[in-house]
Amino acid sequence: MAGDARLLHRSRHVTLPATSPPSTNALSWRRFGNQGVLLDFDNGEVASRWCRAINESPLDARARPGWRSVLVESTLSSGALIEAISVLPLDTGAERVANEVTIDVTYTGDDLDNVAAATSMSREEVIARHCAPTYTVVCLGFSRAFPYLSGLDPRLWLPRHDTPRVRVPSGSVAIAVDQAGIYPQTSPGGWHLLGHTNAVLFDPNRDQPSLLQPGDHVRFARLSA
Template sequence: MQVVPYGERAALVDLDDAGEVVGLRAALSASPLSGVDELVAGARTLLVRFDPARTSFDRVRAAVHDRESGTGPTPGGPSIVVPVSYDGADLAAVAEASGLSVPEVVRRHSAATYTVAFCGFAPGYGYLTGLDPRLHLPRRAAPRTRVPAGSVAIAGEYSAVYPHQSPGGWHLLGRTPLAVWDADREPPNLLSPGTRVEFRVRS
């Protein structure tokens, strides 16, 4: 782990993988640092924004190292269940690429427990860790210009739910009627860093 200044009001923590980001963010959230205003998670980084009138970079760096060295299992965050109809356009191709049957792809994807590691790409788009390693596939060679809202997809080590219709290059496994982003709801996003997610096969 490396902690470096990011301007005068933030420290950038470089970590090995998204799982470490989730764990450190959970540890810092459970035991907040005085003067810290915000924690912003990325794929391999955690940005710690602080008020220089109340703390300093050196104090933040020391506290981050203390939390990191004592980090155990990630505490349970809020959890949601996402019902999925596994009828996605790429389901058969994913099965072929992974050497699994279609029912086995569905079983493995829906059996895992996921954690939102970070958000990006679009409002409400959560990158979920916990995907079965047999389903780790590179993005599609040719992205789609339109992916419907509610599409459940995988790419690399992540799974995701598209919150809006948008372009996208992930493999589509299915769809959910659950609105993971609703601007009229408070808060509008269901998928925030630390949230646990289960995908459940719709009957």
């Protein structure tokens, strides 16, 4: 559509300096609106690192993370902006001390048995594999403070439900495709529900309303039902 053509333009690539990590040698980008570019990446953790690098730089730019993308808004021209971004130092993540949050979960989700059947595992193995990783908050979205978490065990990767539920209770701990997440508010949703947490992910009365922020690490801990 003509309207879409004004917003998103053909992807371009910029070759980065040889000192950049191998996974970031090509920066794929598209113009977005009049004062923005959309950077595309192979995975969410790399996108998070670029988002952090841009926001911590002196550039006249603001970056917002997506699952595998970063939207950058700036008064610079797209060419000048990409040139400036491409030479930013990119941390490896090793030197950064991430905030780690443990989420207590009661594993009584409506889809737990179905996930076990679909993955040819027992309920106990599904729970163990869900609890084992340290997840990374790649971005927040969908609803206020909904965390998209990378790090899900590949054995648990399942497509979303063909027909989403009309009502998913707040605090539902869920998985879909290669992501894990938590529903902060009651809402529709098509993810597989494994359990429930009493953690309050969004509270407008807190100094930082969202419990989790991009870049945070998350562990799930099992509670007795």
